[in-house]
Amino acid sequence: MKLIRKYLMIYAVLFIAVLSGCDVETAGVMVGDMDDGLSSDYFITSLTVDAPSLYNEDDPNATKLALKYPFSPGEWENELDVPNGINTITVTAEKKDSWARIYLGDPDFGTELTNRDPSGPISLEVGENIVIITVVAQDGQELAYTIRVNRHTAGHADATLSELSINGADLTPAFDPAGGNRSFSASVNEDNIDVTAYASAAGDGAVVELRANSDEVADWSSIPLVSGMNVIEAICTAGDGVTSETYTLNVFRQQVTTTADLVALSITGTSINPDFDKDTTLYSVSLSASMIPVTLVVQAESSSATVAVSVNGTPAADLSAISLNEGYNSILIMVENPDSGTMKDYEITATVSTASANADLKSLRVGMGAMSTRPVHPGTFNRGDGTYHDPNSVRFTKSITDYVTVIYGFSSITVTAAVDDSAASGVQFAAVRYFGTAGAAAGVVSTQNYTGGTATATIDLDAGYVTVVSITVTAASGATKTYRLYAKLLNTDEFYWGIYGPSMDNSKETWTKPQPGTFDRDGYVSGHVNWVVTTAPVSTITLTNYNDGKLGYLYNDGGIVINGAHTADLESIFVKDGWDYTLNPPFHVRTAAGENVAELDYHLRVVNADPAEDPDSYTGIRYLGIEEWHLQYYSFAANRPYPFDNVYNWFEPWSDGQ
Structure with a gap:
């Protein structure tokens, strides 16, 4: 009895110690520290944001965006400002604890992220966008990191002027809000001028400052001028406080003299040699053919003087658009002052280089969705004429003019073509749709643009x-060269049996089925597969951002990313028959860049623990935005259909016969 009372007393002391938080040690563990053994670490150690549209193959860091505050695991809120041109971002997070899981958004409804891999594209609206990265610790505790992304309006970085004028005077060249000229000339007789300058994006915070001969102007309606040349600068600063444009007005205040001198002589966009001086009458300039026509700026010193211009002996009527020949040209400027009878000639010898005949492209890229890309293969889809493409070659060569690309999941593509010679005057896109043997019709080029040597459509x-x-x-x-890009958009059957099916089957063959137990493997490119078999018996396969890459299959460059889980619930440990269903459907199939391509829903018959043929056994697929499920019934056929064989007709839709 004494022994029993002794143990009861020890138990009571321990119980009180637990309630009071005392650190009583039991079996080597402090009672106050006892827990369930699961990690509660829900921190991430790094968080980066990228803009895929800024990709530059020469600069691996070109896509990186700077958060307002340097990332710290203990700081859960941050901010990011992006210009209007960035409409998609990705986030990359690294977890501190290997047992934690990372989600974009809510863990129940969001997308699970792979550790240290970029998320899928996050679309941004103009204004504030809330991006939440939730970390779930092993014990279920959660921590949310929030980034407030402010995507500015287009006008936020606009530093152009919508209006620039001098009351009562003409500008040379004429001001064009959409033009690229930033230097203008004018002549006046008044002591003061009235200048108007409006910012195009005044509503987005753009402001304009005027400076006259380096001094800030307070009253724009009465700007004093000195005799001779005056330099008026209209400096427009965009709402971002960084972007600025300077428009220069070279305003000559004329005076009555007896001279026939010029006070200004120039060709817009280039420099004459030597620099202008009114006492120097002979000049030269070298021009490329792409600069023609040119704008000639001339200004006489005397208000009574007249100026006449001839080009190669022919009077020039429009000084803002002077045409020149290749090679040697003479631009003669004749000044006459009728008050004194004084005359003076200035001459510019203009040499126009032979225009380049280089009409090559230096690169050709194909994009789909917001950030996914597809390779181009030299050749065509035409069999039997020696031009058929090599699917294993993905190199662009400017001397080869025919290429093919295989597209899936998106009903449009963005083609980007960079010219080899920046002097090329233009790039034009056109499209023809081939409807198999039924013929062809004009295709649709939704948008196209050419600027800075790069064309997009x-x-x-x-x-x-x-x-x-x-x-x-x-x-x-004026020489032309035409490249052709054959683009095939795979239909549902072609994508399922040509891209998804073979690569998924190949991956499964590398997995080891637990008997029972757990099998884990990282994807060769990204993500993870987890296969759990219990004695219930239940078999569950979970794929998280799983990508094994190309795996040697045609047109599967970059691989595909799979997210989802399916489970097989069998009758008993002895009768291993049942059905395999998608768990929390659907499965998501994405591009290597993380953009949704298709959704899958498994409904598969299992016999003796292995997939089996059954009239009701199928895989449903939703593809190209079609809401209705397309059913594939041959998921486990011994001879599975495959579209890309040696007789496949690219110009006709392929069907698996169902």
């Missing part, structure tokens, strides 16, 4: 058919 595609995109480059000399 958005091309609409039809599922199952080929659209041929013609890209015609016009050189500075």
Whole structure:
């Protein structure tokens, strides 16, 4: 009895110690520290944000965006300002504890992220966008990191002027809000001028400052001028406080003299040699053919003087658009002052270089969605004529003009073509849709643009058919060269049996089935597969951002990313028959860049623990935005259909026969 009382007393002391928080040690563990053994670490050690649209193959850090505050694991809120041109971002997070899981958004409804891999594209609206990265610790505790992303309006970085004028005077060249000229000339007789300058994006915070001869101007309606040349600068600063444009007005205040001198002589966009001086009458300039026509700026010193210009002996009527020949040209400026009868000639010898005939492209890229890309393969889809493409070659060469690209999941592509010679005058896109043997029709080029030597176009595609995109480059000399891009948009059957099915089957063959137990493997490119078999018996396979890459299959460059889980619930440990269903459907199939391509829903018959043929056994797929499920019944057939064989007709939609 004494022994029993002794143990009861010890138990009571321990119980009181636990309630009071005392650190009583039991079996080597302090009672106050006892827990369930699960980690509660829900921190991330790094968080970066990228803008895929800023990708530059020469600069691996070009896509990186700077958070307002340096990232710290203990700081849960941050901010990011992005210009209007960035409409998509990705986030990359690294967790501190290997057992933790990371989600974009809410863990129940968001997308699970792979540790240290970029998320899928996050679309940004103009204004504030809330991006939440939730970390779930092993014990279920959660911590949310929030980034407030402010995408500015287009006008936030606009430092252009919508209006620039001098009351009562003409500007040379004429001001064009959409033009690229930033230097103008004018002549006046008044002592003061009235200047008007409006910012295009005044509503987005842009402001304009005027300076006259380096001094800030307070009263724009009465700017005093000195005799001779005056330099008026209209400096427009965009709402971002960084972007600025300076418009220069070279205003000559004329005076009555007996001279026939010029006080200004220039060609817009280039420099004459030597620099202008009114006492120097002979000049030269070298021009490229792409600069023609040119704008000539001349200004006489005397208000009574007249100026006449001839080009190669022919009077020039419009000094803002002077045409010149290749090679040697003479621009003669004749000044006469009728008050004194004084005359003076100035001459510019202009040499125009032979226009380049280079109409080559130096690169050709294909994008789909917001950030995914597809390779181009030299050749065509035409069999038997020696031009058929090599699917294993993905190199662009400017001397080869025919290429193919295989598209899936998106009904349009963005084609980007960079010219080899920046002097090329233009790039034009056109499209033809081929409807198999039924013929062809004009395709749809939704948008196209050419600037800075790079052309882009958005091309609409039809599922199952080929659209041929013609890209015609016009050189500075007028010579042209046309490249052709054959774009095939795979239909549902072609994508399922040609891209998804083979690579998924190949991956499964590398997995080891637990008997029972757990199998884990990282994807060769990214993500993870977890396969759990219990004695219930239940078999569950979970794929998280799983990508094994190309795996040697045609047109699967970059691989595909799979997210989802399916479970097989069998009758008993002895009768291993049942059905395999998608768990929390659907499965998500994404591009290597993380953009949604298709959704899958498994409904598969299992016999003796292995997949089996059954009339009701199928995989449902939703593809290209079609809400209705397309059913594939041959998921476990011994001879599975495959579209890309040696007789596959690219110009006709392929069907698995169902």
